[in-house]
Amino acid sequence: MNRIVNILTIFIILQGCVGTDVIDDIIEEKIEITTPIASLKVGESYSLMHRYLNNTGMEEDAEVDWFSTDQSVLEVTEDGELTALMSGQSEITVVLRENNQIMDKILIEAAEETVVLSTNSKSGTINTTSSYELTGDFEITNTDTGVRITISDNYIASSALPGLYVYLSNNPSTTTGALEIQAVSVFSGEHAYEVDADELTVDTYVYLLYFCKPFNVKVGHGEILD
Amino acid sequence: MKISVFIIGMLCAILSTTQSYAGGGWVHAKGKGYFKIGQWWVIADKHYIDDGSTDPNTTIGTFNTSFYGEYGLSDKWDVNLYFPFFSRSFNNEEVSLATGQVDREGRAVNSIGDMDIGIKYGLIQNKPIVLSAHLWLGLPTGKSDVDLDDNSKVPLLTGDGEFNQRVGLTASTARSFGKFNTFVSLGLEFNNRTNGFSDETRVNFELGAVINEKLILAYKLQWLNSLNNGNASIENGASIFSNNAEYVGYTYEIAYNLTDRVGLTANYSSVYSAKLILASPAYSFGVYFNL
Numbered sequence: 001m002n003r004i005v006n007i008l009t010i011f012i013i014l015q016g017c018v019g020t021d022v023i024d025d026i027i028e029e030k031i032e033i034t035t036p037i038a039s040l041k042v043g044e045s046y047s048l049m050h051r052y053l054n055n056t057g058m059e060e061d062a063e064v065d066w067f068s069t070d071q072s073v074l075e076v077t078e079d080g081e082l083t084a085l086m087s088g089q090s091e092i093t094v095v096l097r098e099n100n101q102i103m104d105k106i107l108i109e110a111a112e113e114t115v116v117l118s119t120n121s122k123s124g125t126i127n128t129t130s131s132y133e134l135t136g137d138f139e140i141t142n143t144d145t146g147v148r149i150t151i152s153d154n155y156i157a158s159s160a161l162p163g164l165y166v167y168l169s170n171n172p173s174t175t176t177g178a179l180e181i182q183a184v185s186v187f188s189g190e191h192a193y194e195v196d197a198d199e200l201t202v203d204t205y206v207y208l209l210y211f212c213k214p215f216n217v218k219v220g221h222g223e224i225l226d
Numbered sequence: 227m228k229i230s231v232f233i234i235g236m237l238c239a240i241l242s243t244t245q246s247y248a249g250g251g252w253v254h255a256k257g258k259g260y261f262k263i264g265q266w267w268v269i270a271d272k273h274y275i276d277d278g279s280t281d282p283n284t285t286i287g288t289f290n291t292s293f294y295g296e297y298g299l300s301d302k303w304d305v306n307l308y309f310p311f312f313s314r315s316f317n318n319e320e321v322s323l324a325t326g327q328v329d330r331e332g333r334a335v336n337s338i339g340d341m342d343i344g345i346k347y348g349l350i351q352n353k354p355i356v357l358s359a360h361l362w363l364g365l366p367t368g369k370s371d372v373d374l375d376d377n378s379k380v381p382l383l384t385g386d387g388e389f390n391q392r393v394g395l396t397a398s399t400a401r402s403f404g405k406f407n408t409f410v411s412l413g414l415e416f417n418n419r420t421n422g423f424s425d426e427t428r429v430n431f432e433l434g435a436v437i438n439e440k441l442i443l444a445y446k447l448q449w450l451n452s453l454n455n456g457n458a459s460i461e462n463g464a465s466i467f468s469n470n471a472e473y474v475g476y477t478y479e480i481a482y483n484l485t486d487r488v489g490l491t492a493n494y495s496s497v498y499s500a501k502l503i504l505a506s507p508a509y510s511f512g513v514y515f516n517l
Contacts, residue, residue: 003412004258008423016318017316018317018318018319018332018333018334019285019318019319019332020318020319020320020321020332021271021285021318021319021320021321021500022320022322023321023322023323023329024323025322025323025324025329026323026324056324056325065322083251089286130281131275131277131280132277132281155298158275158276159415160273160275160276161275162381174329176322176329187315195368196468211379214282214378214379214381215273215284215286216283216284216320216330217281217282217283217284217382
């Protein structure tokens with residue numbers, strides 16, 4: 001009897017312990033100038049804005065430096081305050097202070113009037129990054145309360161996996177920090193998602209992301225492009 | 227010892243997870259039997275999808291500690307029981323490489339697993355080729371109460387939640403070459419599943435040898451085919467409890483008789499091709515007792 005109990009004890013002790021999976025969610029850090037100004041009227045000033053996305057795609061405060069290639073045309077302060085001094089053009093650069101390899105540039109003209117380019121719509125193509133079928137074009141447009149994502153009629157997605165969800169994200173490798181839109185219920189053809197959220201625009205996220213939520217399997221993504 | 231009597235004892239020693247195939251076409255003599263306490267497990271970080279290719283997933287695993295028994299009620303009838311009295315299913319926690327933070331907690335559930343009870347009848351015995359018929363009833367005694375509306379967690383199951391009935395025929399033959407006793411079996415099985423799960427057919431082939439009445443080596447080939455006639459609303463996630471799972475798999479088994487009655491067994495199972503199952507080998511070992 002003792003022998004049987006010992007055998008059973010050994011077997012039960014050998015039951016698996018919960019381990020750890022390490023998710024490779026590191027992406028390149030990124031800094032963006034978020035005020036797409038094309039030209040500034042000579043004599044006027046304009047506050048340039050930026051955002052820094054860390055190595056997980058999360059927005060984070062960071063110290064930056066601003067530079068102008070021609071300070072006699074367009075002067076920029078360390079706070080990003082831009083002033084047009086005389087007609088011409090200059091390339092404005094924002095650089096992450098702790099890593100000057102991370103930067104963004106914009107070419108701005110000092111001219112007779114101020115022109116700010118507003119992006120109301122972007123588009124992209126969804127592609128599978130897994131063995132599951134997923135493909136299709138999409139367009140994302142601003143609405144009064146957020147964005148509308150219109151999936152084209154060439155869209156096809158596998159219905160064979162459970163819990164397929166669609167997200168907006170700045171990191172194509174993880175749903176951590178992503179905005180969950182909803183479970184996918186349409187697996188072919190044209191359809192749309194209305195996404196309402198504070199301060200959500202077509203510029204907020206970089207990827208339309210498809211994940212199998214319960215098993216945390218990435219199925220595919222589409223980069224949101226101008 | 228008659229070769230057929232010897233072979234059935236040896237065959238029982240190399241049970242795989244396919245309990246219905248145990249013993250091949252032979253049945254026990256009245257009052258004889260075979261009992262085993264075993265451990266079976268699979269851990270997988272990828273799975274076969276519905277087109278046969280593989281994709282990664284959160285590492286999940288299932289462990290079954292079980293009792294298995296066969297007993298001869300008569301020289302024609304056996305009764306069988308597979309009772310996984312402790313079944314554990316788990317998923318790993320997920321940690322961000324960038325931040326080291328836990329993105330999703332690991333979980334585990336423990337319960338008894340799905341139990342099988344069965345009978346086997348020897349249609350042709352004591353002939354060069356023997357034939358038996360069997361019926362197994364798969365009871366949904368495991369844990370299957372997954373909330374399909376909660377997609378934030380890996381569905382951890384220790385049972386499929388359906389009552390199934392498996393009927394089949396197995397033919398076997400054996401031949402002796404000095405200290406080598408060889409055996410071959412071929413089995414056909416139909417699995418009638420309920421609760422929206424698709425029915426299945428299974429073909430089993432086994433080739434083995436008993437060496438010096440001590441060491442048993444066997445190769446098993448299993449072909450599981452889904453009839454895809456289930457309810458489409460059943461989730462198709464790959465696990466050991468998936469609907470519409472299919473595979474052509476194989477098992478290498480080894481067993482060793484420590485005494486006339488007691489022995490040890492171990493096996494390794496994998497697949498040549500598969501759909502909707504975990505893409506990782508399964509292992510088992512156990513201690514058996516021949517009555």
